[in-house]
Amino acid sequence: xxxxxxxxxxxxxASPMGFWQTYGPRADPVTALNWGFSxxxxxxxxxxxxxxxxxxxxxxxxxxxPMADLPVVRGPGGMRWIYIGTxxxxxxxxxxxxxxxxxxxxxxxxxxxxxxxxxxxxxQWWWEVxxxxxxxxxxxxxxxxxxxxxxxxxxxxxGADVIHSFWVPALTGKTDTIPGRTNVAWLQADRPGVYxxxxxxxxxxxxxxMALFVRADPPAEFRAWRDGQLRPAPAPAxxxxxxxxxxxxxxxxxxxxxxxxxAGGAAGPDLTHLMTRTTLAAGTLPNTVGALLGWIEDPQSxxxxxxxxxxxxxxxxxxxxxxxxxxxx
Amino acid sequence: xxxxxxxxxxxxxRLGSPSLGERLEAIWGDGPGLRGWIASVxxxxxxxxxxxxxxxxxxxxxLEAVAIRAQLAGPDLRLLSPExxxxxxxxxxxxxxxLYAGPILSxxxxxxxxxxxxxxxxxxPRLNALSYWVYIAAGLFMYAGFVVGRGPDDGWxxxxxxxxxxFDPGINIDIYALGLILLxxxxxxxSANFVVTFLRTRCPGMSINxxxxxxxxxxxxxxxxxxxxxxVSLAFFLLWxxxxxxxxxxxxxxxxxxxxxxxxWMFGHPWVYAIVLPAMGMVxxxxxxxxxxxxxxxxxxxxxxxxxxALGFGVWVHHMFATGLPSLxxxxxxxxxxxxxxxxxxAVFAWxxxxxxxxxxxxxxxxxxxxxxxxFVIGGxxxxxxxxxxxxxxxxxxxxxxxxxxxxxxxxxxxPVAGGLYYWFPKITxxxxxxxxxxxxxxxxxxxxxxAFLPMHLLGVLGMPRRVYTYPAxxxxxxxxxxxxxxxxxxxxxxxxxFVNVWLSLRRGAPAGDNPWDAPTLEWATSSPPPAYNxxxxxxxxxxxxxxxxxxxxxxxxSRLDEGLLLDRGRETIGTTPLDAEPDLILEMPADTAAPFIxxxxxxxxxxxxxxxxxxxxxxxxxxxxxxxxxxxxxRRVHADEPAEPAHG
Numbered sequence: 001x002x003x004x005x006x007x008x009x010x011x012x013x014a015s016p017m018g019f020w021q022t023y024g025p026r027a028d029p030v031t032a033l034n035w036g037f038s039x040x041x042x043x044x045x046x047x048x049x050x051x052x053x054x055x056x057x058x059x060x061x062x063x064x065x066p067m068a069d070l071p072v073v074r075g076p077g078g079m080r081w082i083y084i085g086t087x088x089x090x091x092x093x094x095x096x097x098x099x100x101x102x103x104x105x106x107x108x109x110x111x112x113x114x115x116x117x118x119x120x121x122x123x124q125w126w127w128e129v130x131x132x133x134x135x136x137x138x139x140x141x142x143x144x145x146x147x148x149x150x151x152x153x154x155x156x157x158x159g160a161d162v163i164h165s166f167w168v169p170a171l172t173g174k175t176d177t178i179p180g181r182t183n184v185a186w187l188q189a190d191r192p193g194v195y196x197x198x199x200x201x202x203x204x205x206x207x208x209x210m211a212l213f214v215r216a217d218p219p220a221e222f223r224a225w226r227d228g229q230l231r232p233a234p235a236p237a238x239x240x241x242x243x244x245x246x247x248x249x250x251x252x253x254x255x256x257x258x259x260x261x262x263a264g265g266a267a268g269p270d271l272t273h274l275m276t277r278t279t280l281a282a283g284t285l286p287n288t289v290g291a292l293l294g295w296i297e298d299p300q301s302x303x304x305x306x307x308x309x310x311x312x313x314x315x316x317x318x319x320x321x322x323x324x325x326x327x328x329x
Numbered sequence: 330x331x332x333x334x335x336x337x338x339x340x341x342x343r344l345g346s347p348s349l350g351e352r353l354e355a356i357w358g359d360g361p362g363l364r365g366w367i368a369s370v371x372x373x374x375x376x377x378x379x380x381x382x383x384x385x386x387x388x389x390x391x392l393e394a395v396a397i398r399a400q401l402a403g404p405d406l407r408l409l410s411p412e413x414x415x416x417x418x419x420x421x422x423x424x425x426x427x428l429y430a431g432p433i434l435s436x437x438x439x440x441x442x443x444x445x446x447x448x449x450x451x452x453x454p455r456l457n458a459l460s461y462w463v464y465i466a467a468g469l470f471m472y473a474g475f476v477v478g479r480g481p482d483d484g485w486x487x488x489x490x491x492x493x494x495x496f497d498p499g500i501n502i503d504i505y506a507l508g509l510i511l512l513x514x515x516x517x518x519x520s521a522n523f524v525v526t527f528l529r530t531r532c533p534g535m536s537i538n539x540x541x542x543x544x545x546x547x548x549x550x551x552x553x554x555x556x557x558x559x560x561v562s563l564a565f566f567l568l569w570x571x572x573x574x575x576x577x578x579x580x581x582x583x584x585x586x587x588x589x590x591x592x593x594w595m596f597g598h599p600w601v602y603a604i605v606l607p608a609m610g611m612v613x614x615x616x617x618x619x620x621x622x623x624x625x626x627x628x629x630x631x632x633x634x635x636x637x638x639a640l641g642f643g644v645w646v647h648h649m650f651a652t653g654l655p656s657l658x659x660x661x662x663x664x665x666x667x668x669x670x671x672x673x674x675x676a677v678f679a680w681x682x683x684x685x686x687x688x689x690x691x692x693x694x695x696x697x698x699x700x701x702x703x704x705f706v707i708g709g710x711x712x713x714x715x716x717x718x719x720x721x722x723x724x725x726x727x728x729x730x731x732x733x734x735x736x737x738x739x740x741x742x743x744x745p746v747a748g749g750l751y752y753w754f755p756k757i758t759x760x761x762x763x764x765x766x767x768x769x770x771x772x773x774x775x776x777x778x779x780x781a782f783l784p785m786h787l788l789g790v791l792g793m794p795r796r797v798y799t800y801p802a803x804x805x806x807x808x809x810x811x812x813x814x815x816x817x818x819x820x821x822x823x824x825x826x827x828f829v830n831v832w833l834s835l836r837r838g839a840p841a842g843d844n845p846w847d848a849p850t851l852e853w854a855t856s857s858p859p860p861a862y863n864x865x866x867x868x869x870x871x872x873x874x875x876x877x878x879x880x881x882x883x884x885x886x887x888s889r890l891d892e893g894l895l896l897d898r899g900r901e902t903i904g905t906t907p908l909d910a911e912p913d914l915i916l917e918m919p920a921d922t923a924a925p926f927i928x929x930x931x932x933x934x935x936x937x938x939x940x941x942x943x944x945x946x947x948x949x950x951x952x953x954x955x956x957x958x959x960x961x962x963x964x965r966r967v968h969a970d971e972p973a974e975p976a977h978g
Contacts (some may be wrong), residue, residue, distance in 0.1 A: 015805045016793025019723045030543040030719045037720060041710035047636050048677060048706045050736050054685040060691050061621075066849040067690055070621050072880045078625030081682030082675055089674040093713075100717040101660050107654055107719055124496075156918075157653075160971055162491040163586065167791045173722020174651040179490055180581035183335055183653035200794040201651075204491060205411040208797035282446060283801075305412055 010215075019169035024188040025152075025196065026172045031108045033099060040092060073248025083278060110152030117154045117324075118145065122164030122177035122199065125206040126269055126282040129228070132156075139229045140257075142269030145214045148222040148329045149192045155280030157183040162204060168197035168214050168259050176201055189216030196283075205305035225276070232260030232271050233328055244324025247317050255308070258328065268308060274328040281306065293322055339903070342866050342895035350867050352897055357861035359452055366479070366514055368921040370454035375461050376914035377442025377757065383433035384466055384828075387743075389472075390424035391821055393417045394601035398781075402814040404802040406446045412635025415482040416501070416799035422485030423505065427512055428468045429740050432605040435460070435519055437548040437749055438607060440757060442523070443539050444852035444859060447868045450918055453518075453959060455925050462929030467512035470830045470902030470936060474504035481505035484796060486597065486648075488569075489579040494572040500940060502542055503572060506938045513562040514932065519560075528553075528907040532851070533869040534888070535910045536919050538631075541850050541873075542624065546610025550603035552640045557603070561596035562587060570797040573942075587652060594645035601949040602641040604738065606634055607675060608745035609705075612698045613746075615752045616680055618848040619695040620687025623874060623881070626679040631674035640669045659718040666716035673709050676703060682777045692846075699750025700775050704740025708733060711786065726796075729789025735782045747774065747827055754831070755845045759857045760838030764829045774823030780816030784809045849874035854890045866893035867903050880970035920965065928957035 022031045024072065062071060089265040121128040130140045155167050159179035167174040168187060175283045189195065200209035217225065236242040245261055252271075253263030259272040277287055281303055285291040297318075299308040313321055342349070353792055359369045371376070374587070396417050409417065439457060443450050451457045474480045479501050483492045492502045527548045531540065567578040568589070576581040617624040644664040646654065680702050689695060691904065701774045705939035711733035715721045725732060747770075753760045793806045828866035844853035853876055855863060872878050880886055894903055905911055935950030 015791050017804055018790060019792060020790055030723060033717060033720050034714075034723065037714045037717065039516070044710050045703075045707050048681065048704050051681050052684065055681060056689055056691065056699060059685060059687065059824070060689045066847075067619075067621075067845075070688065070847070071692065072621050072847075072849075072877050073688075074622050074883070076687045078679075079680040080611075081678045081685070082626045082629055085678030085681075086671060086674050087929050093667050093670055096713070097664055098715070100667070100719065103717075103719045104656055104659060104663075145569065158565060159581075160495055163488055167794075169723060173719065174725060175722070176650065176652045178586055179655065198792075198794055202491070202726075202796040203417060204496065205798075207794075208799050259899035302960060304600060329787050 009189060009266045013170050013193070013195065016196040017169050017198065019173075023191050023193070024171045025111065025190070026107050026185075026187050027170065029103045030173060032273050033103045037096065038163070040096070042175065044092075051271070054268035055148050062277065074201075090116070108250035110154075110188060112152060114154035114186060115148055117156065118175070119158065120145070120166055121158040121160050122166065123160045123163060123209075123304070124204050125199070125210040125211070127166075127212045128142045128160070128269065131229075137159050137230070139226075139259075139272075140168075141229060141273065142277075143210065143212050143279065144277050146221040146222055146225050147187075147189060147214060147216050149189055149216040151219070152186055152188040155185045155187060157185060163201050164199045164203050165211070166197065166212075167200045168212070170195040171214060174200055187214070189214065192218060200292045206303050209282055209284045209303050209306075211279070213278065213283070228276065228329075229273055236324060236327055240320050241323040241327050242321035243317075244322070247313065248324055251311055251313060251321075271325075271328060274325060277327060281308075289322060289326065290306050292325060293318060337915065339894045339896055339912075341893060342867055344891045345915055348766045349893055349897065350860065350893075351908055352727055353862040353865060355861060356897070356900055364923070365921065367926045368923045369919055370450070370458045370919065370925070372439050372443050372454065373449045373757075373859065373861075373863075375457050376436050376438070378461055379432050379436030379439055379464070380602060380757075381436075381462075382468070383429050383436055385432070386428040386468060387824070389935055390421050390429055391824060393424065394422040394817060395821055397421060398814040398817040400716045401800075401878065403808050403811060404804075405581070405799055407799075407954060409798065412482065414664070415476075415796075416480040417474060418796060419481045419484050419878040420472075421506075423471060423481060425677030425738065426485055426600075426604070427509065428464075429470070431516065431600075432464055433742070433746050434547065434550070434604060434607040435464075436744070436755070437611065438523065439541070441546070441753065441852055442526060443530070443757075443863055444855060445850055446530060446537060447851045447864060447869075447870065448729055449863045449896075449900075450530075452530050452916075453522045455919050455922060456518045459925035459928055460515045460522065461513060461873050462926050463515035463518075463932060465583050466933040467508050467515060468930045470511060470933060470940075471504060471508035474501060479504065486587075489568065489571075489586050490581055492568060492589075495728040503569060503940050506569040507940050507956070508570070509561050509565050510569075511932060511936050513558045514553075516554050516558050516783075517828050520554040521635075523547050524555070529913075530902060530916070531896070531910045532864075532867055533903065533904055533910055533912050534886075535870050535905075535907055537717055537908050537910075538628070538669045539910075541869060542613035542627070542630055542634070543607060543610035543612070545634045546607035546613075547678070549634050549638045550606050553603050554598045556642070557596040560592050561600075561972030564592035586816075587649075587873040590649050590652065591645070594648045595642075597648065599638065599641045601737065602626045602638050605741040606637060608742045608749075610634070610679060611745045611752075611911060612701055612751040613676070614692060614850065615748060615833075616698040616786050617683050617687065618752075619690045619698070620848050621690065622683065622687035623744065623849070623877075624679060627673070627680040627873065627910045629675050630679045633675040637669060637672040640665060640672070645670060647716055647718075647721065652719045661719045663716055667713060669824050670709065670713050670716075673705070675956045677706060677709075678710055690898055692751070693762070693764055693771055694751035694846075696768070696771045697744050697751065701740060701744040701748065702773065704778070705743060707783075708740045711736060724796055726787060727789035728785045728793045731783050732785035732789060733793050735785070739778060739782070741822075743772075747771075749830075750827070754834070755868065756852055756855075756857050756859070758838070759841050760834050761841050761845060762830050762834045762838060766826065766833070769824040770823060770830055774820060774822075777816050777820030777823045780849060781813050781820050782816070784812055784816075788813070795858075831863065844876065849877040849878075851875055851890075864893075866891075866895055868893050922960060924961040929958055931955075947972060 087259040117132040119130040127143050157177040163173045164177045172187040173185050195214045197212045236245050249262045255265040255267040257264050257270045280287050299306050359365045481501050570576040644666045649664045715724050751762050787810050791805050841857045868890045870888040872884035875888035902916050904914040904916045931950045931953030935947050938947030
């Protein structure tokens with residue numbers, strides 16, 4: 001955890017998932033469209049409501065005369081309402097459609113060649129993130145995406161099991177991850193910070209706990225992070241951590257990979273640099289030693305239905321496992 | 330219905346002979362006891378059953394909503410397990426959309442249509458009964474899984490691959506798949522019945538430009554259903570085949586998960602219009618009565634109704650904007666979805682103009698109809714926002730969409746239905762609903778609804794996804810969710826007041842008289858409640874407003890309500906030509922029979938057997954269906970007092 005910059009120093013949007021303020025060229029034209037459409041919509045609601053209320057207030061019959069005693073008259077001028085109202089609506093709609101198509105064209109692809117291509121795969125219920133590149137330049141992580149600030153990043157989206165949807169509201173709208181297809185999105189952050197995202201296509205019992213984070217750093221910091229991620233896990237320096245590695249390989253290695261160890265499972269997240277992440281279980285828990293050990297022993301009480309089974313590890317071995325996991329920086 | 334060119338020219342008669350009513354009552358009345366009740370094919374009886382059953386499902390769906398709102402009232406609550414929550418939100422959607430919103434409108438249409446059209450029953454009374462019995466069978470079928478903890482749990486649109494056997498192996502999804510196919514049978518036969526009823530059983534003189542707008546709404550919905558329901562029935566049948574027999578329609582290796590979404594939404598979007606257009610028709614017919622003038626713009630409103638459905642078949646992809654479609658497709662479907670606002674605008678301005686150029690009488694029914702205009706506009710503009718593809722990438726699958734669809738479905742269905750109940754309850758029961766309690770009812774529902782659903786727009790823009798069973802603190806969602814949950818409770822109390830009013834008024838409501846609102850259309854020319862035969866003599870009409878003609882002084886001829894065709898030699902009504910409604914033939918209407926009920930039971934057994942792989946039971950169901958069909962088509966004597974005639978042609 002020492003490697004982490006303290007949270008207070010990192011910018012995060014005041015509303016972590018809100019999108020009335022956004023921070024990159026993929027999202028910003030849409031945000032302007034949102035404000036414009038919202039203003040138009042609110043104006044329409046206010047006008048029609050005022051018309052209905054004023055109409056009732058000024059035209060209503062007072063008194064308690066039986067309805068049969070009230071005259072029935074086809075008052076003049078009604079059709080003008082339909083002609084004028086529909087004409088104004090048509091003008092507003094044509095303008096809105098033109099704006100919509102313009103925004104669609106503006107955000108369709110980034111202005112410059114993407115600096116980076118990621119492959120993000122939706123799993124029940126976490127995100128696998130692979131940084132594409134030549135062998136030796138490529139690595140895999142989970143749930144936390146680091147990008148260089150101010151540069152477009154291409155995101156290839158895949159589905160491992162069911163349909164999920166990739167969404168980081170401050171940076172980009174949704175694109176579904178569909179098994180059997182590869183969808184493409186892109187994003188760019190113009191301000192360093194941490195931007196939260198979440199799965200937004202219902203995908204099963206833990207759909208609620210499938211967050212992700214995009215962290216935008218100045219290019220030098222990003223490169224330092226990437227170089228760290230490219231390295232395999234260091235060999236355990238202490239006997240306790242070494243014993244912990246054996247526990248990890250035998251108890252966790254069927255599902256999880258730690259590069260540099262014999263653990264090579266592919267069902268769960270790659271844990272090579274687990275300690276560089278801020279959260280566990282796709283944003284469900286803070287990444288603290290206590291939360292981590294609790295999660296290992298009883299994931300089902302935290303995230304019922306999660307694919308990770310409870311793993312009972314006797315206390316001495318748990319201490320060893322903990323010592324090992326803490327080396328995964 | 331067996332129709333033939335009748336050599337007999339029906340006689341005309343004036344009202345006044347008391348024995349005519351007795352004779353017709355004997356011909357048209359239901360038989361005694363439970364057997365008579367089950368065998369009834371009277372459209373009014375079936376309509377009432379539809380209304381009561383749909384309201385029962387509304388209550389169930391409402392209770393599910395209350396449980397959902399309790400779980401979401403605060404962050405990280407654990408009142409419900411995730412699995413229970415998933416079944417609850419799925420059943421809430423299935424119940425409200427399929428078992429309440431469509432059937433309640435079928436109920437009103439069933440009760441009202443022959444009365445509005447000056448006829449004695451729907452074109453196919455037995456099909457009508459079948460439609461009801463299959464509906465309730467499908468509802469019970471889908472709830473059977475839920476009560477044992479095996480309800481559908483993939484949302485009402487049930488996306489694959491999550492709905493495939495690999496990821497959702499229980500019987501949950503099979504019950505939904507088969508239940509919706511079963512319900513599709515009900516919807517299909519009901520829709521066919523409405524279409525033929527509209528075209529052939531309007532009273533003489535009720536040309537196609539004189540029918541009430543409600544019938545335009547139901548007709549449009551019915552045609553839409555006939556074209557749309559096959560898509561969803563096919564989608565669910567293929568899914569069931571994938572799940573049970575390992576076919577590969579949707580699997581990711583050899584099939585195509587997006588095929589599901591196309592098939593579902595090709596049905597789903599027209600269905601949305603099917604469950605609002607008849608309700609908009611209620612407003613178009615009810616609101617002018619209280620404004621003491623005809624609806625402004627009958628023709629544009631009728632055309633807008635039809636146009637909405639026609640365009641509604643070209644917008645389904647706006648449910649799929651985030652699936653990675655090319656920009657050209659996004660632009661096209663954004664355009665289509667934005668254009669569909671225009672017919673809605675026509676209706677809104679027609680209603681507003683009706684208020685401004687009329688003199689509204691503020692009754693509870695009027696409040697519901699006028700309130701609906703505002704809610705309709707809110708649901709309309711949020712729909713317009715989601716129609717813009719790039720904006721939808723932000724809005725879709727958040728609470729903004731939850732807000733939108735509830736403004737549409739509650740605003741344009743529940744509010745008009747509540748208004749319609751205040752309007753037509755006197756006709757249905759002979760008693761008035763209480764107006765004082767009615768005001769409380771309206772304002773509680775209106776306030777509760779807006780407190781519950783207006784903040785959901787904000788919640789959506791704050792980024793809360795829909796269909797999450799819980800959410801963390803610190804997202805800025807907690808206070809809004811609490812307000813929403815409190816608003817939902819207030820709204821539920823408002824709906825409860827409606828039922829309290831019905832319960833009290835059934836016992837001691839003021840007697841209604843034939844036409845308590847001094848309304849212009851034919852249903853108000855009958856007694857309240859109407860006799861089994863509706864009209865002693867078949868009326869003929871000369872305008873859209875037969876009961877207002879003298880005061881409006883517009884039409885050249887005069888409608889005749891107390892003199893008309895005398896059809897008293899069996900269950901008979903008049904068949905007329907599709908456009909001009911000129912008398913064409915005498916329609917022999919069928920007698921009461923339990924065959925539709927037995928057929929529905931057979932279908933339920935067939936589907937239950939299929940769900941459980943009890944193929945012997947399915948075989949038994951087929952045998953029951955065969956018996957029911959034999960009963961249904963068994964040759965009968967057409968007139969009780971004459972020997973059976975062979976049908977001509």
